[in-house]
Amino acid sequence: MLRYLIKKLLFMIPIIIGSTIIIFLILHLSPGDPVNMIVGPNVTPEVYENISRSLGLDKPLTTQYFIFLGKLLRGDLGQSILQKRPVLDIVLERFPRTLTIGVFSLLLSFSIAIPMGIIAAVKRKTAADYMSMSFSLVGISMPTFWFGLLLLYFFAYKFRIFPLSGYETWKHYVLPVITVGLTDAAVTARMMRSSMLEVIRQDYIRTARAKGVKEIIVITKHALKNAVLPVITLLGMRIGWIFAGSAVIETVFSIPGIGRLMVDAIFSRDYPIVQGSMLILVISITLGNMLADILYALVDPRIKY
Amino acid sequence: MKKEYQEHADLIKVADKRVNFWSKLFSSKPAVLAAVLIVLFICSALFAAFIAPYPYDKQNLPEMMQAPSKKHLFGTDELGRDIFSRVVYGTRISLMVGFLSVLISTSVGTVLGALAGYYGGVVDQLVTGFTDIVYSFPVSLLAIAVVAALGSSLFNLIIVISMVSWAGYARLVRGQVLSLKEWDFVEAARALGASNLRIIVKHILPNTVAPIIVMATLEIPKAIIIESTLSFLGLGVPPPTPSWGAIMNAGRAFILDAPWITMAPGLVMMVLVLAFNLFGDALRDALDPRLND
Numbered sequence: 001m002l003r004y005l006i007k008k009l010l011f012m013i014p015i016i017i018g019s020t021i022i023i024f025l026i027l028h029l030s031p032g033d034p035v036n037m038i039v040g041p042n043v044t045p046e047v048y049e050n051i052s053r054s055l056g057l058d059k060p061l062t063t064q065y066f067i068f069l070g071k072l073l074r075g076d077l078g079q080s081i082l083q084k085r086p087v088l089d090i091v092l093e094r095f096p097r098t099l100t101i102g103v104f105s106l107l108l109s110f111s112i113a114i115p116m117g118i119i120a121a122v123k124r125k126t127a128a129d130y131m132s133m134s135f136s137l138v139g140i141s142m143p144t145f146w147f148g149l150l151l152l153y154f155f156a157y158k159f160r161i162f163p164l165s166g167y168e169t170w171k172h173y174v175l176p177v178i179t180v181g182l183t184d185a186a187v188t189a190r191m192m193r194s195s196m197l198e199v200i201r202q203d204y205i206r207t208a209r210a211k212g213v214k215e216i217i218v219i220t221k222h223a224l225k226n227a228v229l230p231v232i233t234l235l236g237m238r239i240g241w242i243f244a245g246s247a248v249i250e251t252v253f254s255i256p257g258i259g260r261l262m263v264d265a266i267f268s269r270d271y272p273i274v275q276g277s278m279l280i281l282v283i284s285i286t287l288g289n290m291l292a293d294i295l296y297a298l299v300d301p302r303i304k305y
Numbered sequence: 306m307k308k309e310y311q312e313h314a315d316l317i318k319v320a321d322k323r324v325n326f327w328s329k330l331f332s333s334k335p336a337v338l339a340a341v342l343i344v345l346f347i348c349s350a351l352f353a354a355f356i357a358p359y360p361y362d363k364q365n366l367p368e369m370m371q372a373p374s375k376k377h378l379f380g381t382d383e384l385g386r387d388i389f390s391r392v393v394y395g396t397r398i399s400l401m402v403g404f405l406s407v408l409i410s411t412s413v414g415t416v417l418g419a420l421a422g423y424y425g426g427v428v429d430q431l432v433t434g435f436t437d438i439v440y441s442f443p444v445s446l447l448a449i450a451v452v453a454a455l456g457s458s459l460f461n462l463i464i465v466i467s468m469v470s471w472a473g474y475a476r477l478v479r480g481q482v483l484s485l486k487e488w489d490f491v492e493a494a495r496a497l498g499a500s501n502l503r504i505i506v507k508h509i510l511p512n513t514v515a516p517i518i519v520m521a522t523l524e525i526p527k528a529i530i531i532e533s534t535l536s537f538l539g540l541g542v543p544p545p546t547p548s549w550g551a552i553m554n555a556g557r558a559f560i561l562d563a564p565w566i567t568m569a570p571g572l573v574m575m576v577l578v579l580a581f582n583l584f585g586d587a588l589r590d591a592l593d594p595r596l597n598d
Contacts, residue, residue, distance in 0.1 A: 015438070018438070022450070023450065025454075137579065137582060137583070138575075138579065140582065141526065141575050141578040141579040141582055142571075142575050142578075143530050143533050143534060143537070143550075143571065143574065143575075144534075145534065145537050145553070146553060146567070146571035146574070146575070149553070149557065149560060149567050149568075149571070150568070150571075152560065153560055153561070153564050153568075157560075157561050237443075240442070240443035240446075241443050241445075243443065243446070244443030244444070244445045244446035244449075245443075245445060247445075247449060247538060248445075248534055248537065248538065251537070251538060251557075252557070262449070263449070263538050263539070263540070266449070266453040266540070267539070274453065278446070278450060281446060282446075285442070285443060285446075
């Protein structure tokens, strides 16, 4: 198991280095000038050059990248151009909010989707199946941000159950978690259902039924463990989806997390912030994928480490 | 004589299969409804100028932020622009992005997948490795990064969405080609002296069309949602071009006083996306013989 873990951890390194190169390149090749963003378009060439030099923007791209990477290894993500504070501080201050939404929506999603998918598969072509599949079809057809705005309007404004904006108490996180959790459950439930349908067609399920095992035991003991495997593989992708979607959900609910930070920084051309927030999202996503791999290995005895 | 009979029987079988497909597809009521809706949306995109009661960018300040009424079906926004007209014009952006990006990503994915599956070896390893990275990376984060670099315009949006969604097709086509190239008809074609290109294009790819079409149908709604999400974040088509996501983004500031600005486009969009999803599901059921039982 330890070897497997180390292998997986080592596998993360090229992915993260690759991402840093991509993140670094696309932002530096992009139009818009960070110096002009700070002091406006009308500056004397001397002032421009001074600022440019103090930000290290006058050096060649490769040099800038290696400076960036070298600092990164020392845990230094650079300074925010606009806020004049270390990027790491800003990112770490905001990350817990994004993580909170991510973890709880994933929990909510799986605790709804797995039972729902199982019931839909077992009671195939009944009202229960049609209802849960309609729920899931509507869920995947709805843009997440729109569903969030809908909840915000009704539950924060009309019925005044939850606060309209802010991030101080747990109440501020209920609507975002429901928004992400339910839309995510829509995808996972479909997956769970088709995986379960696949499994209950297998011979060993017929055998179990034939020897008189109770249906509930057949489903929970024999079928579930096998049917849940593809869903665990999906877990890695869902974690990625949730972190990547943080920009949207934090915009809707005005929560200052990583996603919103990233989008704001794109608009203000605050390169170090964009790089830092993208990097932390990439690391979270890769870690999430690894977690899913480990879970998969634990559940499926056929996997050799 | 006997051979002729056989050919005749084969022809009937093929024709039978086709009739079977269409009757199967349109025997499901949701599929018919979805097809009708999609056609309606396409018409509204084509004839937006005739359907929309007002120009999409006509400001009318005395009538700003009005609730839906007979005069303004979906109400008006903070500049007094008619939301219904803007939504009708917005159909153009959504469908254009949906169709074009899927066209591009299907082509790119099919070519790469076919090359990887057919030639194997180094080509396969390169393509598969690249595909895996793109595939495992969340689409929206990738799209945000690329838009941040390229800037936002309709053209860039289509490129971005194609860039992040070809990987699924590449995987699908590679898998199909990998198994198809072992069949006897490929061997026969090769024995007759057909070139690799001819074998791929004329003999292998036609057999992968069905799953590609199903996938493409289900990818169109995804592309539409990505477009609206990027536009909602302010990274989409620049104003005043009416895109559904951009209308909702502008309406976000007024959601308490004028919820219709955000609700109406979202609802319309949901209907379109739902229609594509239903149609795609029905298409898959009609084409996938494994589910016939």
